[in-house]
Amino acid sequence: MGRRATVAALGAAQTLAWASSYYLPAILAAPMAADLGVSTPTVFAAFSLALAVSALVGTRAGAAIDRIGGRPVLMATSLVFALGLAGLGASQGLYSLLAAWVLLGVAMGCGLYDSAFAALVRLYGKDARSSITGVTLIAGFASTVGWPVTALLEANFDWRVACFVWAALHLLVGLPLNWLLPEVRRAEAEAKATVAEPAVGAALPEPGSRAPLVAAVSLGFVFAATSFVSTAMAAHLPGLMAAAGASAATAVLVASLIGPAQVAARLLEFGLLRKVDPLLSARVAVAMHPVGAAALLAAGPVAAPLFGVVHGAGNGLMTIAKGTLPLSIFGTQGYGRRQGLLVAPARVSQALAPWLFGLVLASWSQWALVLTMSLGAMAMLALLAMRGTGPSETRSESPQESVGASR
Numbered sequence: 001m002g003r004r005a006t007v008a009a010l011g012a013a014q015t016l017a018w019a020s021s022y023y024l025p026a027i028l029a030a031p032m033a034a035d036l037g038v039s040t041p042t043v044f045a046a047f048s049l050a051l052a053v054s055a056l057v058g059t060r061a062g063a064a065i066d067r068i069g070g071r072p073v074l075m076a077t078s079l080v081f082a083l084g085l086a087g088l089g090a091s092q093g094l095y096s097l098l099a100a101w102v103l104l105g106v107a108m109g110c111g112l113y114d115s116a117f118a119a120l121v122r123l124y125g126k127d128a129r130s131s132i133t134g135v136t137l138i139a140g141f142a143s144t145v146g147w148p149v150t151a152l153l154e155a156n157f158d159w160r161v162a163c164f165v166w167a168a169l170h171l172l173v174g175l176p177l178n179w180l181l182p183e184v185r186r187a188e189a190e191a192k193a194t195v196a197e198p199a200v201g202a203a204l205p206e207p208g209s210r211a212p213l214v215a216a217v218s219l220g221f222v223f224a225a226t227s228f229v230s231t232a233m234a235a236h237l238p239g240l241m242a243a244a245g246a247s248a249a250t251a252v253l254v255a256s257l258i259g260p261a262q263v264a265a266r267l268l269e270f271g272l273l274r275k276v277d278p279l280l281s282a283r284v285a286v287a288m289h290p291v292g293a294a295a296l297l298a299a300g301p302v303a304a305p306l307f308g309v310v311h312g313a314g315n316g317l318m319t320i321a322k323g324t325l326p327l328s329i330f331g332t333q334g335y336g337r338r339q340g341l342l343v344a345p346a347r348v349s350q351a352l353a354p355w356l357f358g359l360v361l362a363s364w365s366q367w368a369l370v371l372t373m374s375l376g377a378m379a380m381l382a383l384l385a386m387r388g389t390g391p392s393e394t395r396s397e398s399p400q401e402s403v404g405a406s407r
Helices: 003-019 025-036 040-068 070-090 094-111 113-127 129-139 142-156 159-179 184-195 211-243 248-270 278-330 335-384 399-406
Strands: none
Touching (some): 003 070, 003 094, 003 159, 025 040, 025 094, 025 142, 025 159, 040 335, 070 094, 113 278, 211 248, 211 278, 211 335, 248 278
8 A cells, every 4th residue: 555545544534533533522412401400511521531531541542652653552542432432322321321431431542633644654764754644644634624513413313313423434435445554574674774764864862961851841831832722713713702892703714714724734734835944933823823813812803813824824734843843853762652642732632622712711801812822932932942952854755755656
């Protein structure tokens, strides 16, 4: 199976995984709460629990991918997604709801972007940057696909049917797609020269140096800060727009601009920025939300569409940076386990973001953006203190890609 086919299969599987988990509560939380006799915030609290669980299992999933490759781990994840969604559809009260979301948290910790990135690095080593970008380009449409499909199923049937349909799709579509991924034994024969090497331009630390630890802590903070911002915006964008004086129509427009801006930024990364130091790409990504937020606070509702575009573009670039920046700085060895450790704080911040930003928004109105701008500024300072290592990929097509294309 060639590299392009691998990226297409993994991208489609990731689209399904994101659409049926991360983007599910936005549509189903209210009908789910009404049917189960709990409050809507309780459903979101269960979702936060799932994100916390995902932080706990992510490191183990990454370590497993380091050992045996992504194919068996992601195939198992498809089964856990199906089981969790079926349990969610069959839930009858608070405890069964929480149990289902715990299962979904396990699936999310083992089966979303970080595991997909680790699988690609395990296959293609230091040349995985373009593949990571390709997967995010495809899966960037997860909300575009997931929200309408979930809403259509809920409107024509009910929320339980929606959960069961997504569970069936994981078995009928997601599992076969993940099964199509190359086995590590075959990939190692093609990529043995790159799997155990550090990334291009990565400088080896001096013996006894604390540089790797400092870099890891810095990246963990950057990922946590940016994840808090993106999750807070996803959960509270309509309320934020209203607080800033924008109309409901403007809020819908802003929301509709974020997705295309993310994809456009990823296309830019795939083209013009693919040979740029990932650290520079990350700095650009982190700067975008504060710039857009400052424009919104200064100019008011007239700048709301600009905010949506700039914030969305930053999100799009940052998603890729979370996969490529650790690869550039630390190299390929132990990538999966390290990635799980680096994103664990981000999963916790994601779990806390809807609640904490909601409290700040209720107290500060649109000036709650000062919080997210401050987090962005601190993340930028952390990135500026880090030393660039050069691009993690230096050519448009790797030897593995050429081999795959010739099959």
